[in-house]
């Protein structure tokens with residue numbers, strides 16, 4: 668890929684929902700980057716967010732991707748339209764950051780990868796959690812063998828989401844276990860076998876699950892566990908709000924959302940977990956600066972997104988059949 672050498676990398680957002688607020692703050696904090704403009708399906712929201720972000724509002728996604736001032740497009744719409752807008756941007760010759768879950772199927776993610784590779788463009792999944800220093804350090808320790816033989820890994824998520832918010836997303840299997848899956852892949856590698864369960868415990872009407880758990884045997888022999896819950900916050904001491912642990916025979920690590928908490932509501936969270944914005948700020952800087960300016964590979968790729976999607980589909984099969992599924 669040709670490295671971008673312009674003084675300022677221009678960014679365009681397709682979609683101006685909640686997550687665009689975090690991405691706009693991230694672009695603002697990235698040296699040598701500028702949010703040029705956005706397109707949103709609803710015009711009123713587009714105008715409001717463009718005014719807030721100090722950028723232009725385009726009349727169509729085509730106008731956005733064809734603007735020569737835009738070098739990179741962030742696809743921030745709902746899951747079902749990620750492929751459509753990623754394809755549009757790549758065909759216009761633009762680099763892409765596409766939010767997670769990247770695609771509805773493994774095939775959609777593979778199509779993005781083929782399109783990007785054919786054009787020599789960078790298309791990165793919005794796998795924000797792993798762009799945190801604590802995650803990178805854990806991976807370095809695992810890779811160097813400093814934790815000894817890995818025996819277990821845990822990714823726990825317990826953040827209450829009101830039903831009105833949850834309705835905008837798929838159930839927690841797709842919406843949240845996607846994060847867990849790419850985190851596990853990044854830190855300790857892929858599972859060989861998994862068993863999953865789900866339940867709906869706090870929604871009154873929305874039929875999707877608000878809690879899911881997965882047990883795994885990893886390819887390296889270790890065992891792992893995921894929990895993803897929109898049903899309740901964890902209020903007890905040292906809470907598992909977002910908690911990632913890797914335990915080995917020679918050492919262990921922990922990453923927690925609770926290391927930095929601001930007592931004000933987050934976008935849809937009861938408090939502000941500083942790491943949420945922080946991980947997106949780091950991810951955006953890595954994409955625009957390390958990948959586009961310096962040619963670095965993203966920490967998590969579309970190939971990883973496809974493997975994460977295979978894990979999600981295996982979890983869905985396990986839930987459907989009540990059996991463990993081999994990957």
Ligand SMILES: NC(=O)c1ccc[n+]([C@@H]2O[C@H](COP(=O)([O-])OP(=O)(O)OC[C@H]3O[C@@H](n4cnc5c(N)ncnc54)[C@H](O)[C@@H]3O)[C@@H](O)[C@H]2O)c1
Pocket residue numbers: 681682683684685686687707708709743744745746748766767768793795835836842
């Ligand atoms: N990385 C993270 O931690 C994180 C957190 C939240 C959301 N997300 C992801 O970001 C994306 C957007 O989520 P959000 O929280 O901003 O949701 P939101 O409901 O606030 O916004 C959804 C956006 O999708 C657009 N949209 C919906 N249907 C559309 C259609 N048919 N055609 C065109 N646009 C359409 C809406 O106009 C809006 O811009 C989702 O993929 C979600 O999974 C990621």
